[in-house]
Amino acid sequence: TGVTVIKVEMGGPGSSPCASCKLLRRRCAKDCIFAPYFPPDDPHKFAIVHKVFGASNVSKMLQELPVHQRADAVNSLVFEANARVRDPVYGCVGAISYLQNQVSQLQMQLAVAQAEILCIQMQQEPNLHEVSTSLLLCYVEKEKMGTSFV
Amino acid sequence: TGVTVIKVEMGGPGSSPCASCKLLRRRCAKDCIFAPYFPPDDPHKFAIVHKVFGASNVSKMLQELPVHQRADAVNSLVFEANARVRDPVYGCVGAISYLQNQVSQLQMQLAVAQAEILCIQMQQEPNLHEVSTSLLLCYVEKEKMGTSFV
Numbered sequence: 001t002g003v004t005v006i007k008v009e010m011g012g013p014g015s016s017p018c019a020s021c022k023l024l025r026r027r028c029a030k031d032c033i034f035a036p037y038f039p040p041d042d043p044h045k046f047a048i049v050h051k052v053f054g055a056s057n058v059s060k061m062l063q064e065l066p067v068h069q070r071a072d073a074v075n076s077l078v079f080e081a082n083a084r085v086r087d088p089v090y091g092c093v094g095a096i097s098y099l100q101n102q103v104s105q106l107q108m109q110l111a112v113a114q115a116e117i118l119c120i121q122m123q124q125e126p127n128l129h130e131v132s133t134s135l136l137l138c139y140v141e142k143e144k145m146g147t148s149f150v
Numbered sequence: 151t152g153v154t155v156i157k158v159e160m161g162g163p164g165s166s167p168c169a170s171c172k173l174l175r176r177r178c179a180k181d182c183i184f185a186p187y188f189p190p191d192d193p194h195k196f197a198i199v200h201k202v203f204g205a206s207n208v209s210k211m212l213q214e215l216p217v218h219q220r221a222d223a224v225n226s227l228v229f230e231a232n233a234r235v236r237d238p239v240y241g242c243v244g245a246i247s248y249l250q251n252q253v254s255q256l257q258m259q260l261a262v263a264q265a266e267i268l269c270i271q272m273q274q275e276p277n278l279h280e281v282s283t284s285l286l287l288c289y290v291e292k293e294k295m296g297t298s299f300v
Binding site for chain 1: 201202203204206207211214215219222223225226227229230234238239240241242243244245246249250252253256257259260263264266267270271274
């Protein structure tokens with residue numbers, strides 16, 4: 001009679017707390033902001049964003065977003081956190097640097113190839129009309145080939 | 151005679167606390183881990199990494215790195231934090247996605263241009279042996295490119 005029952009709202013009867021609440025050792029409320037994105041069977045996913053961004057920062061970031069954008073935000077935070085753990089000095093920024101270099105190199109190779117095409121065209125054919133027609137046919141053929149490379 | 155003097159070690163006589171200690175309202179010790187990278191005249195630089203990663207996480211990350219890599223780590227953290235504030239859903243990962251698309255497009259354009267060069271060469275050159283050799287080389291090149299899509 002003197003006993004007070006404290007009702008704890010959980011994700012559902014028999015459901016285990018989400019990975020975040022498990023790691024933070026707190027009860028997982030029905031409206032837990034982490035629960036939809038950090039299921040209990042993937043503890044690493046939360047552990048890594050917690051390590052890099054901190055649970056309270058992640059919670060704040062999610063709260064500032066509309067619900068339909070939160071899953072994408074969580075995925076990008078997990079990606080960033082993984083990159084930071086793999087490369088503690090440069091993290092994601094290392095990948096950006098690498099890709100920027102790759103873009104520069106490809107732009108240069110493309111410019112060289114296009115210059116080569118122009119050069120061959122000029123050497124090959126003084127009749128510009130004929131050249132442009134055959135080049136057009138060739139381009140259409142190669143476009144088909146190009147897509148199959150992907 | 152009953153007065154105890156508490157000596158506070160600062161960055162130097164008359165120097166102001168670093169941007170981090172100023173924001174966190176704590177005294178800036180001589181060996182403050184933030185001081186070399188967050189000068190008092192650039193309060194935004196610390197404010198943004200504090201907002202996204204949290205001061206204690208940044209401090210831990212820096213402590214785990216050798217001194218000569220810490221400036222690079224701070225710069226990449228500042229870059230990441232700025233990207234996250236600008237794009238709260240995708241952050242840096244948005245830039246990575248964009249660059250990956252750009253790389254794919256350029257690889258395709260380059261493949262098309264190189265195929266176009268081959269096509270012109272084939273029209274120009276009736277020697278089939280030479281053509282088949284250059285086609286083979288071209289194929290090998292495209293195969294290499296293909297693997298970099300992954």
